[in-house]
Structures are given as structure tokens and as C-alpha cells.
Amino acid sequence: MANPGDKVKVIKKEGSEEGIFVKDDKDTVFLKLGSGYNVGIDKKKITKVEVLEKGKGLNIKHAKETKFKKGLPTISILHTGGTIASKVDYRTGAVIASFDPEDLVGMFPELNEIANIDSELVANMWSDDLRFKHFEVIAKAIEKHVKKGVDGVIIGIGTDNLAVAAAALSFAVEETPIPIILVGAQRSSDRGSSDAAMNLVCAAEFIVKSDFAGVAICMHYYTSDEICSILPACKTKKLHSSRRDAFKAVNDIPIAKINYKTKKIELIKKINYKKEKRKLVLKPKFEEKVGLIKVHVNMFPEQFEFFKGYKGLIIEGTGLGHTPGHVSDENNKIHEKFFPAIKKVIDSGCLIVMTSNTLFGRVNMNVYNKGVDLQNLGVIPGEDMIAETALVKLAWLLGNYSKEDAKDLIRENIKGEINERIEPDEFLE
């Protein structure tokens, strides 16, 4: 069998694949293809693995030392996981994230031209595994570095929940004197097509050159390595599973664009929350028992009833904010079963907020009787909030305010999560 790092040709019963051998387990051989993607190949389908070229292992560059350059601002890079600043060691297949400043500057030497870099490995986890309590951990790490007096914080994080984390942190870090920019990578740093360096560098440029304070996201604007966008923390969604320009503003526009070559910053939105000597204020508590249910065709009332006893529930409804109302039996007799189920959940003390599965646009629960009926049950319209943003906002409100206050505040814009009743031009065009 091949060793990790070897260039191999995997001959299958049908066809073959060439790539770098990463590792194998009982059932599967993992290859890194020329495209940079990993692929897993079922051993049952493999007839032979040919070694084309022995590997040399991975050459990890460390900066000899990071020179403190007087006059440059300081940026702290906090790593929480994901592919943004990790390398695969082909000898072991393991992801390396030792993550001291020397490593970072070794990987991304451009950073040291922009700022003095401090860094900390806060966590190393899949962003899917993020729980509310981790937002508290990250918020406290931010606090530590703000107290050190840095000029900005970059948070490296897995892309799957990057936008959700940005929304959560913009609530948990209620006031900040400096910018906090979340950055991820859709392709890992050891790949030619990696977006890690450009996303990091553009985030650093934006921190250093703009007036912006608060939480935002920095990711590729197009697929090409030309422009990054700074995206609003509460109004962004990962809208593609693999493309580098997966992150898009929803019911909003980007805050700024950064040209990677010229380093020019084009402000698109007026910056309301600017850098100034204010105190950092954390409000990092979230209520644990808050769920999300997506409405679908042919669902059963029991799917709603499950959430009895939860403190909060986001419904991702259809269109302007609807759920099914009826179940009909085999004789086409209609039973009004959904509204009683939803009422049971509300009566158990749960705040229910409606969002839309159309993603773009806002709910309007006054257009059809169904929306009015749902409101009469106690369901609260979630305006134009992304379902995931509504989820972390509701959990944050219930963690820090009374239920009555949460009920009012959920419909009020606190951190840019609700926009005025204005149709942004940018909708899939």
C-alpha cells in the first residue's frame, strides 16, 4: 500500500483516479485530487493502488521569528477550528494547527506587512459542533485580547456555521471599541485554490484601514482572487457548499469590498458603528432550550408538539410566514390539528417566532387569514430575519431579558438583524 504523501494511481473496477494518498481506513482510501479536493474511494471497488512517485511529506514553513515593527497596529488572530489556518500533514493525515504567531506569519507572510500579529488557539472544532456556550468562550477570548489593547481581532472558524457564529457574537459582544472580523476558508491552505490567505489579508486590511467597529465577516466576493467582501454579521448566509464566494448578504448588501491587489477599500454601506474609546461589554448568555423547525409538505402535528417545554422555537415557515393547518383522514375529512399543536407548545411557555423558507424577503402575517390566525395563537412575525439569526437572537434574548421583553425585542432591530421595509436591489441578480 502507499504511504501518506505519495502520488498514486488508484485503479478501480471501472476507471481510475490519480492523486496524493492521504490515508486509508478499513473501508476507504482517501486521495487528494489535483483539484485539491479530497475524495474517499470504497476499497471494495479498488483493484490496485500504484505508487507513481514517493512523497516527501509536508514542508511546513515557520517564520524564524516575528519582528515587532514599531508604528504598525496589532491584530490578534483567534483560531477556533475549520480549514482557515490548518495544514494537512501527509505523513499522518492529521490536521496541524499549532497556531503560534510564528506559524501564522510563516504561512501568511503578507500579514506581517499589515500589522503585528498576536494569536491564540481558542478551540479546534468543527463549526457544526458549536454550541451556545462556545460563543461565550469565544467572547471571553475576544475580551482578553481587547484588554491587551489590540487594534482588531480576526476569528478563524469553520465555514459551516461561520455566519451563525457571527450573528451570535454580534449579540454576545454588545459593545466593542475595535473591529472583530470572522474569516473562514472554503479550500484548505495546502491547496493551490485556497482562499485562506486572501480572506485573512483582506480582513487585516479592513481592520487597519477602515473606521468600522463591531462584528463582520470577510470572505471572497467572486470566485476569482480579486475582491473580498465585508459582510454584515446578522444578514449573511453560506449559500454554496463548496464555492469560495459562498457567503452572501441576504436582505442586505455588503458593508465594503476590498481589492486584494490594490488593497483599496470601497465602502458600500455607511458605517454607523465606528471605532472609538468605548468599553467592551459582553452579554454572553444564551438560553439553551431554543429550537428550530422547518416546515415541509406532509408534516405531522407531532413534529411541532415535540418542542413542548422549550423556551423558544423558530419556525422556518413557507412564503409570508405560514404552516400547514390541517391533516385530512382517508375520507378526506379535515382535522384542524396543527394550530392546536402549536398552541400546546406556546402554552408550555415557549416563545415562537416565524421566519420564511424563501430566505429572501420578509414575513407578512397580515396578508392571509392563516398568518393572522397564527398571530392570534401567539406566533411572532420574525420580520426579514434569516432563520439562523432569529435562532441565536431569540436564545440570546431569553438568556438576558424577561420573556415579555424578549417578545418585544425580537421584532426590533438591535444589531442590524432586521432591515427597514426596503427591498434591497441585490436579490440573485
Place this chain on the structure above:
Amino acid sequence: MANPGDKVKVIKKEGSEEGIFVKDDKDTVFLKLGSGYNVGIDKKKITKVEVLEKGKGLNIKHAKETKFKKGLPTISILHTGGTIASKVDYRTGAVIASFDPEDLVGMFPELNEIANIDSELVANMWSDDLRFKHFEVIAKAIEKHVKKGVDGVIIGIGTDNLAVAAAALSFAVEETPIPIILVGAQRSSDRGSSDAAMNLVCAAEFIVKSDFAGVAICMHYYTSDEICSILPACKTKKLHSSRRDAFKAVNDIPIAKINYKTKKIELIKKINYKKEKRKLVLKPKFEEKVGLIKVHVNMFPEQFEFFKGYKGLIIEGTGLGHTPGHVSDENNKIHEKFFPAIKKVIDSGCLIVMTSNTLFGRVNMNVYNKGVDLQNLGVIPGEDMIAETALVKLAWLLGNYSKEDAKDLIRENIKGEINERIEPDEFLE
């Protein structure tokens, strides 16, 4: 108080609203605004309702008679509900959908220039309330009209589940000699901005002028009344709660564009399934117990376990197809709780299929260990299917095939629901 149809000014404690009085109930006054939108105003906030102009009620035009024009093809319009061919009677606030051919031609006289119109009111329901069995009812209505020898069928349906119904019908109607086009309206026919007429007329033009057979969708391409698109039944999603161009192809491109003024049809995709003298074949059974769960941050394993005993489950996972893996306790001790929960569901006999909450792109469960682990549990990658399409496909497969066959067929393209591993150019650009 005002009467329905009156032009009124509602004076609130703060500000006022002008519009047509539609109706009121115990708590709410409903107005139709100048924009055409309905709005509900809380009576507690109203100080006075001033009648500005008495209403005349609604003038519903009936065609005197529909003349059968020799040489013209025949199109059957089947109505199932929604705003596409309904009018609000301002005297009662009720939606009128008497829906005989005279009504339809009275409302949309252009239709009679394109084809002789037959029609049937199959149902009159919210599309949110659609259940699998209703797809069978609609399929049988299609069969009835195909047997009459019509040249095409248009189905009027509510927009909330229009795209889901199109996917379901493209499986339920396995073979068809003629085109079946689903049409909806984002704004009702009594509004100046209604998209009903143009969507219907463009659907009729496409039926008459193209070679296409099979199921598709006809809706506005832009917001302007210029171009409609014919969209692929299994690859379309309603992506805006209110805009007329809400329907977009996802991981695919439109089949054709129709210019409303010139009536020219521009084919964008090669038509593989053409009109010919084949028999209509229905396969309208769907397995009832199939659910959908959307992964979110801070979820609990019990949310998965709920689906024990279901025959099928779609997971709308993150990114390339992931779920959370761990719950950690107050001492940060990690418990592997999600995978055992998912395994329990699979062990109960449930087929689980993974889709992505990024909407665009495809799942790839070989890139990260987590995806491989989920596959080892038995979770099946759903390729680039929209979650809702995967749901109706899985229910249809389980209704018509053995579990083993369903397991294989879910990953194979049957009706255009899975595209080759090609990145379409059209992604939010």
C-alpha cells in the same frame, strides 16, 4: 365603520394608512394598500376610520360565451388553490374562484387567442396544506384531461409549495404525452401589479409553441412584466416571500424564456423529453411517514430520535453534508450523542438522506471524516438535490419500490432532480 370596498383613511395613535377597506374582525382591520398589499391593523392602535369614498364593489367580468375556435389547440386549466385565478370580492372580503371557462376567459381574454380553454376546479386550498395524497388527486385530474385529448395542462396552485408540487408531480406522472405547466401568482388578480395573467399566458404560449412534454413551472423571470421563465420541476425554489420573480432554478438553469410582448420563446436548455404519442403513466403513491429535519446550532440529539419509526428522513445538513456530533456537559466533557441518535433512527428502518442548507452546490461526504462517519452509519448523500425535492422523491420511491431499490435510486437522476458534477454558471450572479 366602513363597508368592504370603501376607500378609507385609518387614523392610528401614530400615523395613518389609506387604502381599500377589505374587512375587519374582533381585533384587526384589513386594508388593501395602494401597493396592492393587504395589511392588518390592530384595532387597539386605531383612533378612527374615515371613509374617503364609498366603494362600488367588484366588477367581475364574465366572457359572454367562450367560442370554440377551430384549428386552435386546447389547454385545460386545473385550479387547486392560491391567488392565481382568484378575485377578492370587496363586498364580502371573500375570495371568488368559481372557475368555469367563462370566468377564466373573462379574466384573461388573451388566453382565448392562444387556445380553446377547458377548466376544472380540482381543489381550493392553501398550498401549505398540500399532503402527498393531494398529489395523487391532481395526477388523476391530469389523467382525466389527457384522456380528453387536450394539448397541454396548466395547473394553478399556491406559490408557497408550487415548486414542491412540481417536483412531486414530475415523479407521480411518470410518462406524459403533453406538457404540464404549474403556474402561480405572487400578487392576486385584482391588483395592478398582478403577475397572474402574464404567467398564465406565457405558460399557454410555451405549451402551444414548444416541443416540451413533462412537468415544468412558468413564473416571472424579472420583476418587470417582460419575460417569464420555464423552470425545471425538480430544481426550482421559491426564493423570495413577495417578489414576482421569486422562483429561481437551483443548481440548474431555466428551460426557456418567453417574451410576453413578442411571444417569442428562447430555449435555454435542450429539450430531452418531447411531445409524442406516448401513454400517460401515473405512479401516484407516496409513503406517508417521511420527514425533514433542518440542522441548526445547539440542537439536541432527541430532535433526531423523534424520527424513530419513520420510513424516510431528509436531513438538511450544513455545508458538504454534516450534522453536529457532540454535546459537551458543564465540565466540557464531550459526549458523542448525535451519531448514536441517528443510528437509532436508521436501525428503526428509516432511510436517511443528506442534503445541504447552503441550497446551492452539492453534498460531498468524503471530504471530511464527519461525512465519512455519517455514511458509515448509513446516511445516504443526496447529491445536489434541493431538500424539498429530496423529500418528495424519497416518499415516492418508498411508495413504489423496495427499500433496497429506493436506497440506490435516491442517488440516481430520474426526473432531472440530480445534475452531473458540473457547476452551473448561474449562482447568484
